[in-house]
Amino acid sequence: MDLVELVPAHAQGDVKLLRGKDQLRAALEPARREGSSIGLVPTMGYLHEGHLSLLRAARAECDVDVMSLFVNPTQFGPGEDLDRYPRDEERDLELAAEAGADFVYAPPPEAVYPEGFATYVAVEGGLTDVLDGDPSRRGTEHFRGVTTVVAKLFNSVGPDVAYFGQKDAQQVAVVRRMVSDLDFPLRIEVLPTVREPDGLAMSSRNAYLEPSGRRRAAALSRALAVAEQVAPSAGLCAALEAAEAELRAAGIEPEYLEARDAEDLSPVTELGSRPVLIALAARVDGARLIDNVLIEP
Ligand code: AMP
Numbered sequence: 001m002d003l004v005e006l007v008p009a010h011a012q013g014d015v016k017l018l019r020g021k022d023q024l025r026a027a028l029e030p031a032r033r034e035g036s037s038i039g040l041v042p043t044m045g046y047l048h049e050g051h052l053s054l055l056r057a058a059r060a061e062c063d064v065d066v067m068s069l070f071v072n073p074t075q076f077g078p079g080e081d082l083d084r085y086p087r088d089e090e091r092d093l094e095l096a097a098e099a100g101a102d103f104v105y106a107p108p109p110e111a112v113y114p115e116g117f118a119t120y121v122a123v124e125g126g127l128t129d130v131l132d133g134d135p136s137r138r139g140t141e142h143f144r145g146v147t148t149v150v151a152k153l154f155n156s157v158g159p160d161v162a163y164f165g166q167k168d169a170q171q172v173a174v175v176r177r178m179v180s181d182l183d184f185p186l187r188i189e190v191l192p193t194v195r196e197p198d199g200l201a202m203s204s205r206n207a208y209l210e211p212s213g214r215r216r217a218a219a220l221s222r223a224l225a226v227a228e229q230v231a232p233s234a235g236l237c238a239a240l241e242a243a244e245a246e247l248r249a250a251g252i253e254p255e256y257l258e259a260r261d262a263e264d265l266s267p268v269t270e271l272g273s274r275p276v277l278i279a280l281a282a283r284v285d286g287a288r289l290i291d292n293v294l295i296e297p
Contacts, residue, residue, distance in 0.1 A: 015097035017104050021156040024105050028064065032158065036063035040159035041101070042150060045069045046086040046204035050194040052099045054163040057191055059100030066157050067096045069106040074113065074120075075145030077138055081288075086207045105157065112152065120144050121151040123177045127265050131170050131256060131279055132290065146171055147178050154179075159186050167193040167201050169277050169292045173265055193291070195221060201291045213285030219250030220282060223257070224293040227278050231295055236269055239278065247282065255281040255288075262294055273297050 018024045031038060039062030041054045051067075058065040069092055076082035089106065096104050121144070122128070128143040129135070154162065164172050172190050179188055193201050199221030200206065200214075209217055223243035231239035236259045247254055259268050262275035279292040 015093060015101050015104055017093060017106060019107055020111060021105075021107065024066075024103070024156055027103060028066070028157065031064040037160045038062060038158060039065045040153065040157045040162045041065070041067045042153055042162065042164075043067060043069055043092075044071045044085065044204065045092045045106075046088055046207065047092045047095045048194075048202040048204065048206075050165055050167060050202040052095060053191055053194050054165060055096060055099035055101055057189065058161070058163050061189075062159075062161055064103070065101050066103045066105055066159065067101045068153050068157070069096075069104055070109075070112065070149065070153075072112075072145055072149040073109055074148055075142050077141060080138075081205070081208075086204050105153075112149065119148075121147045121178060121182070123147055123174050123181070127170070127174050127177055130265055131258065131260070132281065133170070134256070137255060137281070143171070143174050147174060150175055151178065151182070151184075154184050154186065161187045161189050163189050163191065165193060166190050166294065167203070167291065169262070169279060169294070170265065173263060199225065201289075203289060205287045205289060208287035209285050213287070216250045216252060217284045217287075217289060219247055219252055220280060220284075220289060220291045223247045223280065224278060224291055228293045228295060231271060231276075231278075236271060236276070236278075243278070243280070247280075252282050252284060255283065271295065271297065 016027060018027055028038060039058030041058050043051050055067060071085050073082055093104055123143060128140045132138045133140045133143050176188055195201055198218040200218050201221060223246035226246050227239040227243040230242045240257055240259060244257055257280040260277050261268050262277040268276050274297060276295045277292055281290045
């Protein structure tokens with residue numbers, strides 16, 4: 001296998017595909033020496049406009065842009081969709097190049113987790129054992145997988161700025177905590193959720209939806225929009241009830257639908273002086289979808 005492959009791209013010149021962390025370091029060395037800023041966009045691939053919005057932001061702000069493309073096995077639980085997670089590396093490389101990425105780092109799993117791998121990074125406590133981290137759902141192991149791979153990517157790339165999407169609000173809160181607690185010398189930039197015309201948050205997992213489920217899935221964002229509208233006048237409790245009614249009307253039973261402090265994820269019952277996150281997860285057609293809305297004070 002070639003360690004450095006040049007992939008011809010449509011619009012923006014070439015993007016370099018790197019499979020090994022040593023090659024990645026060597027490729028970034030000139031930029032680092034010259035003091036150029038490095039942006040990192042971590043992804044699991046099967047790119048959509050949400051990913052591309054992060055890449056374009058990195059392009060606009062940083063001198064050199066790296067997209068990682070890695071379906072991270074440690075963040076999938078047993079029985080989750082690791083094996084069937086959608087993949088299309090060739091298309092991803094073209095889209096990443098068009099959006100202005102300079103490097104795509106796509107290591108094989110055995111390079112990230114070689115035999116004998118035994119070290120994990122885990123954010124403990126109330127950020128990781130609620131919502132998706134609740135033991136009845138994905139569990140804290142999911143976030144342990146996320147923080148472990150993100151810490152490794154930060155060490156391999158050494159970015160000045162790392163870009164994440166608000167769509168995965170809990171992931172953002174957890175990664176921010178890790179960066180602060182472990183003194184990673186970088187800035188986290190969070191970009192708004194990019195949506196389909198009917199409001200459905202873009203997600204690689206939307207590929208699992210059948211046409212009828214795809215139509216019903218628009219109820220998730222409708223429910224959050226209703227909650228956002230109701231909350232300021234009628235309060236969070238009424239907002240959550242209205243959102244649940246919207247989901248029920250579409251035949252969708254949420255795994256969770258909760259109002260939480262956007263930063264520490266503690267439960268909140270009233271709007272106050274801090275941003276509130278209304279977050280939900282629901283299964284549609286066997287696809288587990290998440291979405292959220294942020295209500296600023
Ligand atoms: P993923 O490939 O699903 O792990 O996502 C990679 C990055 O893209 C994460 O930071 C996500 O939060 C972000 N992302 C995923 N979907 C969206 C979206 N619809 N809008 C904005 N960012 C997104």
